[in-house]
Amino acid sequence: MSVLTRLRDTARRALLGDLPAFAADPIGFVEHHGIGANAPVALRLGPKPAFLISHPAGFQRVLVENRDAYGKGAEQARLRPLFGDGMVTANGPRWEAARQAAKAAFSQSRLNHGLELALCVLAQEAGRLAGNDGAEVDLHSLMGRLTMRMVVAALFHERLENGDSADAIYQAGCVAHRHLSLSMWRLVDLDLHLPTRQGRAFRAAIAEMERQIADFAQAPKGFLAALHPLVAEYGPAVMRDEAITALVAGFETTATAGCWLAYALAQRPELAAGLRQEVEERLPADGELRPALLRDLPRTRALVQEVLRLYPSAWWFARTALADDIVSGVHIPKGASILLCPWALHRQPSLWVAPLDLKPGRFLEGAPADKFAYLPFGAGPRACIGAQLATAELTALAAMLVTTFDIQALSGPLAAQVPEGGITLGAPRAGMTVRLSVRQPMRKVA
């Protein structure tokens, strides 16, 4: 290695710290540093100090006990062109007002109506898939389109037909999500400021989502109607910011979990058979899946929980330290970035028996001993507002799949599938494909 190369590498390391290693293999990086750790691990992601947290007491300290000492900071700034001042990115009174306004829309009774509409979308999709009996299906594309339509139905009480508008908003969501994943760990996101191809695609995707939301906002229903007090206080941009936030936070996370769930069912026919029996025993005579039934399917829910343990869609999320703190004996200086990592937390051998095995039964044996050991939806006041909705959607998806189809895995063993570590957890780049064959006799799901 020449002196020049060595100098360049030293300068690069001084400026970027662990960033290149993290960006090259984000999941491998957090596994290497986080599994086995029971205190924050000091890193340097760019010029600022950073800490990786993957132990229960660390999550508890940052998200609950001393939460006022942590805010949404530099990492969320990257999300602002898309989310504006929506609930994921906002801090202080604006966040409190949004969370308060949204609470009513996410209460069980209000959610039930949206969920009924989402179940109609699911039933329609089941019918469409059954019409292509025996087809090979790419799970990411199927789940992305489906969960986008389900989330629009559940939250905005709008029906996107499986055609142009559904496709346009799905494609826009994918482009925006991909851009955030690619740019997250760059020191500067030049695409935002320069007329690059990626920058243009990102801006066009935002414009497409804004256009559709403006349509929904003409006669706001569901979550959008609940935002009225916030619009009165903070102006009309609230509608755009909160709607895009809910769509993007709600569709890709649920879609990816749906991919892992379906693939797990394809790989484990005995699991699918157990779930099928549970669902068929409880389905009413008309065969319709209803919101109340989804709360009465313990084995199906246990699979959803286990899938979110092994494949937490929010595999990491971030805070910035607003004041000095001590976490599990480690000094955290004001200004440090905190990476909270459910992926590593959920694989700690000290917390989970056979952590890498898919064993839904562990969730039937009771909650984990430490309530901060399992956090697919985060914890504390900023925990996921869509947790109930996402769990219901995934439970319904599993119920629909096992009662309607025999699912055959075509992409190899589940354990060999390598997810992509982007802004959220992604399906493997090469895709996951299954064959869906209609069960005989076919059960009606709605």
Ligand code: HEM
């Ligand atoms: C499997 C699906 C999902 C997973 C794993 C997930 C995970 C999470 C996690 C871990 C957080 C907390 C992040 C933090 O503390 O910084 C969060 C926040 C949030 N999620 Fe979800 N989510 C899912 C689905 C949804 C859905 C369906 C919605 C629909 C509206 C949604 C909307 C939100 C919003 C608005 C926040 C910000 C809450 C706040 O800061 O007050 N999520 N999500």
